Amino acid sequence: MPRSYISRGSRNPRTCAVDAQTNATMVFQSVVEAPLLEESVQRGIPSVILDVATKQNPVRNFLQGTGGYRMDRGEFITGAISTALFAASHNVTDKGFDTHTIPAPQGILGAAAWYLQRKFGFLTNLLAHSTNNAITVGTTKLT
Numbered sequence: 001m002p003r004s005y006i007s008r009g010s011r012n013p014r015t016c017a018v019d020a021q022t023n024a025t026m027v028f029q030s031v032v033e034a035p036l037l038e039e040s041v042q043r044g045i046p047s048v049i050l051d052v053a054t055k056q057n058p059v060r061n062f063l064q065g066t067g068g069y070r071m072d073r074g075e076f077i078t079g080a081i082s083t084a085l086f087a088a089s090h091n092v093t094d095k096g097f098d099t100h101t102i103p104a105p106q107g108i109l110g111a112a113a114w115y116l117q118r119k120f121g122f123l124t125n126l127l128a129h130s131t132n133n134a135i136t137v138g139t140t141k142l143t
């Protein structure tokens with residue numbers, strides 16, 4: 001029997017194939033689907049709404065960012081709201097909303113993602129989120 005079956009805790013090749021498929025699905029969802037959906041909804045939409053409200057170019061700012069390093073008051077307030085919603089969305093469990101923990105890492109990363117979205121554009125932000133999720137999945141779920 002090949003060593004990979006034994007090291008995974010199973011002697012059945014079919015079980016290992018199912019585990020590998022489950023892991024591949026989880027990695028795809030964590031590294032591709034979740035960042036794409038979350039960044040589009042929780043940072044892309046607020047960014048476009050902010051740009052429309054302030055009469056800026058929403059398509060250019062969404063794709064390329066606004067440039068520079070400073071944020072104006074509107075960007076800061078919109079980012080704070082977006083970050084709070086992003087962190088709260090990561091505090092929902094199968095039993096409902098968890099009121100006993102504060103999702104500080106997601107809040108910090110959400111604020112960083114808002115900054116990346118506004119200043120450097122969607123693709124930079126998406127890449128950062130995907131990289132974070134890949135590292136997290138690689139160090140927690142697959143070991």
